[in-house]
Amino acid sequence: MPGFAIRTEGLKKNFGAVRALRGVSFDFSEGLLHGLIGSNGAGKTTTMRLLAGLLKPSAGSVRYSLDGRPAEFAQVRPGLAYMPQQASLYPDLSIDEHLQFFRALYRLDAATYARRSKELLGITRLDKFRERRAGQLSGGMYKKLGLMCALLQSPSVLLLDEPTNGVDPISRREFWELLYALAADKILVIVSTAYMDEAERCSRVHLLDAGALLASGEPRAVLKERGAANFEEIFIKGANG
Amino acid sequence: MNPTLKAFIKKELIQTLRDVRMRVLLFGAPILQLTIFGLALSSEIKNVKLAVFSQPGDTAAVRLADDFYSSGWFKPAAFSPGEDPFELIGSGRADAVLLMPPGGLSRAAGRGEGKMQLLVDASNATKARVVEAYAKTITARAAAAYGAPAAQGLSFDVRVLYNPAMESALFLVPGVVGMLICLVTIILTAMSLTRERELGTFETIVSAPLSDGEILLGKTLPFVLLGLVVFSLVLTVAHLAFGVPVRGPLWQLFLAAFVFIITTVSVGTSISTLARNQQQAMLGGFMFLFPAILMSGIMYPVENMPPSIIAAAYLDPLMYFMRLLRSIMLKGGDPHVFWTNVGALALMAVVAAGVAYNRFRQTLN
Numbered sequence: 001m002p003g004f005a006i007r008t009e010g011l012k013k014n015f016g017a018v019r020a021l022r023g024v025s026f027d028f029s030e031g032l033l034h035g036l037i038g039s040n041g042a043g044k045t046t047t048m049r050l051l052a053g054l055l056k057p058s059a060g061s062v063r064y065s066l067d068g069r070p071a072e073f074a075q076v077r078p079g080l081a082y083m084p085q086q087a088s089l090y091p092d093l094s095i096d097e098h099l100q101f102f103r104a105l106y107r108l109d110a111a112t113y114a115r116r117s118k119e120l121l122g123i124t125r126l127d128k129f130r131e132r133r134a135g136q137l138s139g140g141m142y143k144k145l146g147l148m149c150a151l152l153q154s155p156s157v158l159l160l161d162e163p164t165n166g167v168d169p170i171s172r173r174e175f176w177e178l179l180y181a182l183a184a185d186k187i188l189v190i191v192s193t194a195y196m197d198e199a200e201r202c203s204r205v206h207l208l209d210a211g212a213l214l215a216s217g218e219p220r221a222v223l224k225e226r227g228a229a230n231f232e233e234i235f236i237k238g239a240n241g
Numbered sequence: 242m243n244p245t246l247k248a249f250i251k252k253e254l255i256q257t258l259r260d261v262r263m264r265v266l267l268f269g270a271p272i273l274q275l276t277i278f279g280l281a282l283s284s285e286i287k288n289v290k291l292a293v294f295s296q297p298g299d300t301a302a303v304r305l306a307d308d309f310y311s312s313g314w315f316k317p318a319a320f321s322p323g324e325d326p327f328e329l330i331g332s333g334r335a336d337a338v339l340l341m342p343p344g345g346l347s348r349a350a351g352r353g354e355g356k357m358q359l360l361v362d363a364s365n366a367t368k369a370r371v372v373e374a375y376a377k378t379i380t381a382r383a384a385a386a387y388g389a390p391a392a393q394g395l396s397f398d399v400r401v402l403y404n405p406a407m408e409s410a411l412f413l414v415p416g417v418v419g420m421l422i423c424l425v426t427i428i429l430t431a432m433s434l435t436r437e438r439e440l441g442t443f444e445t446i447v448s449a450p451l452s453d454g455e456i457l458l459g460k461t462l463p464f465v466l467l468g469l470v471v472f473s474l475v476l477t478v479a480h481l482a483f484g485v486p487v488r489g490p491l492w493q494l495f496l497a498a499f500v501f502i503i504t505t506v507s508v509g510t511s512i513s514t515l516a517r518n519q520q521q522a523m524l525g526g527f528m529f530l531f532p533a534i535l536m537s538g539i540m541y542p543v544e545n546m547p548p549s550i551i552a553a554a555y556l557d558p559l560m561y562f563m564r565l566l567r568s569i570m571l572k573g574g575d576p577h578v579f580w581t582n583v584g585a586l587a588l589m590a591v592v593a594a595g596v597a598y599n600r601f602r603q604t605l606n
Contacts, residue, residue: 049444052448053448054444054447054448077450078450080448081448082444082445082448083445084441084444084445085441086440086441088440088441088442088443088444088445089440089442090252090256090440090442091440092255092256092259092260093252093255093256097252097255100248100251101248101249101251101252102449103248104244104245104247104248104249105245105248105446105449105451106449106450107244107245107450149445
């Protein structure tokens with residue numbers, strides 16, 4: 001896997017009068033499992049869309065690098081996978097049909113597809129439900145299918161926008177185990193979440209509040225630096241301060 | 242074919258055709274609509290109650306009355322010879338009264354003065370006009386059949402071409418075929434694209450390494466194909482159920498349909514770029530469809546419209562398709578009519594596709 005890194009500088013995004021991001025600088029170069037933590041409306045989805053190249057910043061920049069060398073978006077795009085907030089699946093297509101459609105989107109050859117789909121169906125334990133339509137899957141299985149579609153192309157960067165939103169605790173844990181496995185494979189994973197307890201599962205956290213960056217760093221170091229027992233406290237202090 | 246395009250087409254077809262309700266809407270509804278429109282929009286009027294006032298022994302009048310009744314359009318009204326013809330119509334016991342010339346039709350026609358009087362209940366103007374047209378047709382036929390000198394005395398000069406029986410189905414059904422294709426392709430395309438946005442799947446597709454053209458073609462080609470399938474289906478029903486002939490070559494018909502469908506799918510795509518959800522897409526589709534149908538000449542001749550509407554009708558793709566369908570199906574497909582109208586449609590298809598592509602790109606960006 002090539003060494004991927006993304007850095008942003010003074011990133012701003014306005015939607016009319018709404019200032020979704022107010023000049024944030026992220027460093028997604030160190031560590032492999034990054035958490036973008038914040039409540040609803042903090043600017044997590046906007047950040048994800050900017051990183052995925054779906055939005056253009058109002059000001060500031062998003063810089064990509066590959067093995068330490070600066071790279072254009074077009075160069076990194078084939079290795080970048082994005083799973084939107086709603087896990088973006090077709091309720092009337094089965095698991096198999098989803099995989100085949102995404103195989104075509106990412107132009108995978110037959111051998112790679114066969115290997116990857118078998119591997120992913122095994123890891124996610126969805127192999128017994130291949131004929132089941134996405135609309136009939138449980139919340140956890142639905143998210144896993146979304147993840148599988150994103151992973152089919154063996155990406156180097158994985159952007160997951162609130163992947164565990166609305167998922168039961170057991171499925172959430174399973175989902176995080178999958179993310180650990182991905183990070184162990186040297187994939188740069190950036191996960192956004194509104195669940196504060198998930199922040200501690202990340203190797204790096206970036207706390208977003210109302211479009212501004214509250215803190216960034218290794219989870220325990222951030223807690224220590226802020227003198228807080230947990231991440232909720234930091235947000236409450238931030239809101240009151 | 243490009244495997245990505247193939248996958249898009251497969252996905253769209255699965256999504257559209259898997260749901261039983263969608264299959265019914267796509268294939269069942271056009272057949273039902275065609276049947277209902279074909280029957281309900283009929284300008285053909287039958288069972289007109291006709292009273293023929295004639296003198297005893299007037300054989301020409303009796304023959305003419307028989308011609309009227311055997312036409313299938315008229316049936317005898319119940320009346321007695323001494324009754325007031327106006328009262329007959331006023332009371333609704335007759336829709337029309339045919340009065341023979343003084344001295345009887347046989348003698349008058351012999352003198353070359355076969356002027357009859359037709360009283361028609363015009364409380365329904367359309368019906369009255371149709372009854373008048375029927376009467377003229379029957380009298381003209383009768384005059385031709387009797388030969389001179391009777392013919393000289395009957396002053397009707399009616400000629401009906403291409404639809405001698407004046408069957409409204411022949412005129413209306415091709416129009417309805419065009420209207421249904423327009424409806425299916427515009428609404429389906431507009432809704433499919435907005436559904437993709439509503440589901441959030443659009444973001445996934447856009448974030449995949451595909452070109453804008455590939456995404457647009459992938460999303461629209463399936464509806465061009467479905468439009469052609471629906472066209473074949475309604476054409477078959479129009480032929481089998483309504484006896485609408487296809488006198489011109491099939492290739493003309495399908496080439497016209499193909500160019501027209503590209504235009505309508507492009508219109509659907511443009512609508513989808515403006516709509517935020519499926520309801521808006523559907524509403525937008527109908528906002529285009531209603532004026533397009535009214536200005537197309539399906540129901541009312543374009544020539545009868547005010548000049549400003551006629552000018553607007555030239556921008557209506559359905560009007561050209563309508564002309565093409567009627568020309569190919571009923572008249573055998575005159576090459577000049579075909580190429581002028583297909584040319585106009587092709588120009589519209591290029592412009593509509595260009596606008597759709599630009600709007601689509603703006604949406605992506």
